[in-house]
Amino acid sequence: MDGPEGHVADLELIRRTQAGENEAFDELMKRYNQSIYRVAYSLTRSHADADDISQEAFIRAYRAIKHFDERYRFYTWVRKIAVNLCLNHLKRQRRFRLLPLPLADGDNESADIADPKADAETSSLRYDLDRALLRLPADQRAVFILRVDQEMSYNEISEMLKIPVGTVMSRLNRARERLKGLLKEYLPAP
Amino acid sequence: MSEDCRRTRLLLGAYHDHELNPDVARQVKEHLATCAECRRELESLEHLHSLVRKAGPPEMAEDYWDWQRTRVWRRLREGGRERQPFYRPSFFWPKLATVAGGLVVVLVVATVGWQMLGHGRYGERRALPAERAAPAPGPGYAAKPEIPRSKTLAEAPEQEEPKVEAGGQLREAPKAGVVAAAGARPGARADRVGDRAMEQKPMPFTDQARRGAQPARPEAAQRRVSIASRQPRAAGRAIPAAVPREEEPELVSAPPLPKLNLRDSATVVLRLTTDSSGRVTGAVISKSSGVMRLDSIALEAARRSRFKPVRKDHRPVASSFQYPYRFKPRKHAQE
Numbered sequence: 001m002d003g004p005e006g007h008v009a010d011l012e013l014i015r016r017t018q019a020g021e022n023e024a025f026d027e028l029m030k031r032y033n034q035s036i037y038r039v040a041y042s043l044t045r046s047h048a049d050a051d052d053i054s055q056e057a058f059i060r061a062y063r064a065i066k067h068f069d070e071r072y073r074f075y076t077w078v079r080k081i082a083v084n085l086c087l088n089h090l091k092r093q094r095r096f097r098l099l100p101l102p103l104a105d106g107d108n109e110s111a112d113i114a115d116p117k118a119d120a121e122t123s124s125l126r127y128d129l130d131r132a133l134l135r136l137p138a139d140q141r142a143v144f145i146l147r148v149d150q151e152m153s154y155n156e157i158s159e160m161l162k163i164p165v166g167t168v169m170s171r172l173n174r175a176r177e178r179l180k181g182l183l184k185e186y187l188p189a190p
Numbered sequence: 191m192s193e194d195c196r197r198t199r200l201l202l203g204a205y206h207d208h209e210l211n212p213d214v215a216r217q218v219k220e221h222l223a224t225c226a227e228c229r230r231e232l233e234s235l236e237h238l239h240s241l242v243r244k245a246g247p248p249e250m251a252e253d254y255w256d257w258q259r260t261r262v263w264r265r266l267r268e269g270g271r272e273r274q275p276f277y278r279p280s281f282f283w284p285k286l287a288t289v290a291g292g293l294v295v296v297l298v299v300a301t302v303g304w305q306m307l308g309h310g311r312y313g314e315r316r317a318l319p320a321e322r323a324a325p326a327p328g329p330g331y332a333a334k335p336e337i338p339r340s341k342t343l344a345e346a347p348e349q350e351e352p353k354v355e356a357g358g359q360l361r362e363a364p365k366a367g368v369v370a371a372a373g374a375r376p377g378a379r380a381d382r383v384g385d386r387a388m389e390q391k392p393m394p395f396t397d398q399a400r401r402g403a404q405p406a407r408p409e410a411a412q413r414r415v416s417i418a419s420r421q422p423r424a425a426g427r428a429i430p431a432a433v434p435r436e437e438e439p440e441l442v443s444a445p446p447l448p449k450l451n452l453r454d455s456a457t458v459v460l461r462l463t464t465d466s467s468g469r470v471t472g473a474v475i476s477k478s479s480g481v482m483r484l485d486s487i488a489l490e491a492a493r494r495s496r497f498k499p500v501r502k503d504h505r506p507v508a509s510s511f512q513y514p515y516r517f518k519p520r521k522h523a524q525e
Contacts, residue, residue, distance in 0.1 A: 026259060033258055034250065041248040050248065051258070058262050126245045147207065148242045154209045173203050179238055187237050188230075 010074040017065050025065070029058050032075050036082050042145040043086040045130045053089065057082035080160055083146070087161070090138035125186065132182035140175035143168055194221050198228050206235050439464055439497035439509050447491055452519040456481055458488040459514045466506040468499040476512055488515035 010031075016024035036057055041050035061078045068077065133141055142161065146152045147168075158165045180187060198221045204210050205218045222229050251257070456479035463472035473492040478485050492513060499506035 022263075026263075029259060029262065030255065033255060034247070037250065037254075038247045047248065055258060055262050055265070059265055062262075062266060122245065125241060129241065129245045148239050154204070154207070169204055169209075172207075173200065176203055176235060176238060180234060183238065183241060186241055187234050 007073055011070055014065060014068055014070070014074060017062070018068075025062055028074060032078060033058070035075060036078055039079055039082050039145075039150060040086055042149045043083065043142055044089060045134050049086075049089060053082055053085045056085055060085075079150070083142070083160060087138070087142060090142070093138070128183060128186070132179055135182060136175055136178055140171045140178070143171040144175040144179070147172060195225055195228055198222070198225070199231060202228065202232055202235060206232060206239075439468060439500045439511070441495060442468060442498050443496040445491055445494040447487060450484075450487075450517065452517055455516065455518040456484050457514055457516045458485050459512055460488055460492050461510065462492055462497075462513045463508065463510045464497050464499065465508050466499055468497040468506075470495055470497070471508075472510075479517070484515075484517055491515065 010028065013024040013028050017028070033054060037050050037054045040053040040057070041047065044050055044053065057078050060081050061074075068074070133145075136144065139161075143157055146157045146160070147154075152160070154165050154168045157163075157168045161168075163171075198218055201210060201214060201218050205215055208215075210218065222232060457477075458475065458479040459477035461472075461474050461476040462470055465471045470493050473489050475485055475489065479488075492515070497509075500509040501507070
């Protein structure tokens, strides 16, 4: 829920939650669960991980709601929690070498879940985009998603990931170059 | 690709994202107006972003919200320890096991190595086989009695005999002292011995004993006894003491030994280890007497004995050495 009205409404719900009214937090979850899920999925490219991360993000938010700084938006706050959870998860994947290998045709999680009525072209694009993003290193993927999908500024990304703005730029450039190579069939020929 | 193109390519992403400062953005814009290749690059960038947007949000089940809120509230109600959100096959465990195994091996090797250097009981036992494997006293072993020391000791075999049980390893000086004292005061010796069949050789050194020993003791007696110097004493019944490899400390005190009725003499050779304070930290049988009872007595006595620590570079250090216990029958002592 964007805009000043949404922020005020969020603050009211937050205060009621702080006062012990769980229904208020339930309403907050209902407002933002899809957005948080989308962030988690964009970074992990896995529905199972996105489920776990979005739940964990709301649980942590609920437990820390008394320390919420009202200068920030609730969504921004929970999104930061979710992104940190995602990054930790991606680091763990890298440590365990569980980063998915190139998927065989038809062996794609999102393809399994995709609505059969969905446009075939979009499904194919989503599938290939998943594969391409999974081949990116986690740090480049995170920067790319936060910029392109979440439309965060370089400064916001820098602050969230605790890296210099120059590093944000260089990671973005590398991610774009790599993706252009992986998705060249969808891009106009040079 | 010109230098301008190369520089523009580096800035193209930030230009597309409107993250460049106005001056730099204007320069990039001016270059794009003149370079078709860089314009195509920018278009490809825009196309890439549009692809991501076109893919849209992830597909979600219709009942996702109900399912999620149920799980969230259930976990919040359960409280307690936060559950790990991810469960993955633990590829970490084999690595951990490898590292732990490596650490154990390093620890064992380090411990054994440390003790092999004579710092602990285990090291003594490890050293024992090597000691046994050491060359046995050769023919020259018993052939050395000509040296002055042996002569001195050989002069008083009778006095020595009564005090049958010998701590053969005694330093030369104490031995000579005891021998001399026994010779000078046989009555006193007999009183002390009483009916005991056996008597502990390593006795406290009295001043009198020391004085009595002085004439027969060369100055070198203050130094560590060599096997050759000890050998004469074994003349006729060789003491199977191996050549000590380490410096042998001086006996300071030893416990009394039990009364025994022996028919034959016997010798037990122990390998003792002392710490820097002279306390016996390890005693193992280097050569058995063949009688378990005598071996046990010798071991027990050795473990309760106290030695003057060996000094190395003016500092007391741990030591490991051979130490024989000789047992003689009482009748032999009366001869």
